[in-house]
Amino acid sequence: MNRILILDYGSQYTQLIARRIREAHVYCEIHPAAKGSDVEFVRRFDAKGIVFSGGPNSVFDPGAPTAAPELLDLGTPLLGICYGMQLLAHLSGGAVTPSSEREYGRAEIAIRENAGLFAGFETGAMITVWASHGDKIAAPPPGFRVTAVSANAPVAGMRHETRPLFGVLFHPEVAHTARGTEILHNFLFGICRCEPDWTPGHFVEQEIAKIRALVGPKRRAICGLSGGVDSAVAAVLVHRAIGDRLTCIFVDHGLLRLNEREQVERTFRKHLGIDLRVVDAGQRFLKELTGVDDPEEKRRRIGHTFIDVFEEAARHVTGDVGFLVQGTLYPDVIESSSPFGGPSVTIKTHHNVGGLRPDLPWQLIEPLRELFKDEVRQVGRELGLPAEIVGRHPFPGPGLAIRILGPVTEERLEVLRRVDAIYIAEIRAAGLYDQIWQAFAVLLPVKSVGVMGDGRTYEHVVALRAVTSRDGMTADWFSFPPEVLGRISSRVSNEVKGVNRVVYDVSSKPPATIEWE
Numbered sequence: 411m412n413r414i415l416i417l418d419y420g421s422q423y424t425q426l427i428a429r430r431i432r433e434a435h436v437y438c439e440i441h442p443a444a445k446g447s448d449v450e451f452v453r454r455f456d457a458k459g460i461v462f463s464g465g466p467n468s469v470f471d472p473g474a475p476t477a478a479p480e481l482l483d484l485g486t487p488l489l490g491i492c493y494g495m496q497l498l499a500h501l502s503g504g505a506v507t508p509s510s511e512r513e514y515g516r517a518e519i520a521i522r523e524n525a526g527l528f529a530g531f532e533t534g535a536m537i538t539v540w541a542s543h544g545d546k547i548a549a550p551p552p553g554f555r556v557t558a559v560s561a562n563a564p565v566a567g568m569r570h571e572t573r574p575l576f577g578v579l580f581h582p583e584v585a586h587t588a589r590g591t592e593i594l595h596n597f598l599f600g601i602c603r604c605e606p607d608w609t610p611g612h613f614v615e616q617e618i619a620k621i622r623a624l625v626g627p628k629r630r631a632i633c634g635l636s637g638g639v640d641s642a643v644a645a646v647l648v649h650r651a652i653g654d655r656l657t658c659i660f661v662d663h664g665l666l667r668l669n670e671r672e673q674v675e676r677t678f679r680k681h682l683g684i685d686l687r688v689v690d691a692g693q694r695f696l697k698e699l700t701g702v703d704d705p706e707e708k709r710r711r712i713g714h715t716f717i718d719v720f721e722e723a724a725r726h727v728t729g730d731v732g733f734l735v736q737g738t739l740y741p742d743v744i745e746s747s748s749p750f751g752g753p754s755v756t757i758k759t760h761h762n763v764g765g766l767r768p769d770l771p772w773q774l775i776e777p778l779r780e781l782f783k784d785e786v787r788q789v790g791r792e793l794g795l796p797a798e799i800v801g802r803h804p805f806p807g808p809g810l811a812i813r814i815l816g817p818v819t820e821e822r823l824e825v826l827r828r829v830d831a832i833y834i835a836e837i838r839a840a841g842l843y844d845q846i847w848q849a850f851a852v853l854l855p856v857k858s859v860g861v862m863g864d865g866r867t868y869e870h871v872v873a874l875r876a877v878t879s880r881d882g883m884t885a886d887w888f889s890f891p892p893e894v895l896g897r898i899s900s901r902v903s904n905e906v907k908g909v910n911r912v913v914y915d916v917s918s919k920p921p922a923t924i925e926w927e
Contacts, residue, residue: 415461550565631731687723
């Protein structure tokens with residue numbers, strides 16, 4: 411198989427490793443470090459290469475994540491990054507010791523050879539790398555030779571003299587590492603002999619074949635369509651595989667943006683020719699949300715009500731319905747496990763992963779669960795979806811309910827819809843929509859004093875949020891031209907009754923999340 415196995419030892423950069431490998435058109439998967447102790451799993455995975463990620467531990471800490479020493483004898487090329495290199499050294503009989511000076515941030519390394527990971531590099535050349543470690547390898551393990559050094563690390567890079575085992579004590583996946591992409595490409599193509607065949611077209615062909623084989627020639631599938639890019643691409647991919655044996659159900663929970671239902675109906679019925687059933691359940695959801703202000707309780711009630719409404723609608727789909735299509739993405743899957751193989755801390759309940767009752771009568775089809783968001787967009791373009799769907803900003807399953815801080819009411823929904831519509835319209839008018847990963851308005855649970863005309867007002871405050879990101883895992887706030895923010899604020903204050911103050915959120919992720927709830 412032309413793929414790479416990444417074992418996650420807890421680094422904040424593990425997903426960057428996957429992104430860099432995917433960008434090189436090589437398929438890879440991230441698995442918890444605990445899988446590294448399961449030699450049979452690694453053998454079955456049949457990777458062309460293995461990567462040990464970085465991590466926050468020291469290899470001599472009690473309970474520190476490890477790997478089976480037998481992995482080093484499989485003959486599969488292995489790259490240890492930071493903690494991963496320390497673990498490689500530890501398993502090989504090397505001495506990992508605390509460093510007298512922690513190396514964090516930019517560091518300079520000297521290249522000792524122009525081969526292996528450093529093929530194409532000049533011997534003796536200095537390059538800037540991104541380091542993050544408190545331990546060092548005092549001397550290379552038996553059979554290894556040093557390939558790079560730094561002021562604080564006598565072994566900043568190493569390789570085995572006869573086996574395909576390599577390590578670096580820095581992060582080539584981070585943009586701050588000069589020539590980091592070249593180092594990873596040397597591993598993928600020079601050492602592992604991978605082929606760059608991970609493309610949208612290749613993915614579509616593979617998934618269509620898998621879906622057809624799974625569903626068979628007669629059974630049917632249903633899809634809970636939200637109108638967002640994830641569920642849309644999943645639906646079109648399955649429709650391409652089984653045709654009119656797919657029925658999409660769109661639950662209008664009354665928490666949508668302005669004219670959103672109409673857009674979904676127009677796109678999927680008229681443009682794509684997919685069987686679409688629309689359920690108007692707005693009042694039912696509002697009743698469930700009455701008086702609820704806790705965000706997790708909102709998500710729980712919306713999720714449970716959605717499933718109830720969806721199941722009722724699904725009963726009206728005739729035929730042998732055996733499958734449920736979901737637009738689950740890879741970040742959702744990754745975030746549901748920790749480096750030690752157990753559940754990670756729940757930041758927010760995902761409306762896809764873990765949100766379904768265990769006794770549902772359908773088998774899941776999640777054709778996008780191996781993809782990051784930008785890869786989903788590429789697949790959408792490959793499938794011929796219209797730009798208004800492929801380029802659409804992410805929208806949460808619970809809708810505007812989690813953008814209204816505090817209780818959800820019809821009046822507060824209407825205020826937020828109007829603010830959001832103005833905000834997005836002005837972003838589009840300024841030609842900025844495609845530069846922003848996600849933009850939305852939040853209705854705050856406070857009121858403020860204002861002046862309109864000659865009178866005093868005491869009305870709602872809204873916050874505007876816009877971020878840039880690659881896949882939603884990290885994000886930076888978007889720097890608007892001041893005149894654009896000025897126009898938005900002026901229009902909102904003048905056109906939306908009940909709002910007299912507009913603020914802009916300049917928080918990045920981390921420490922904040924993208925959504926407020």
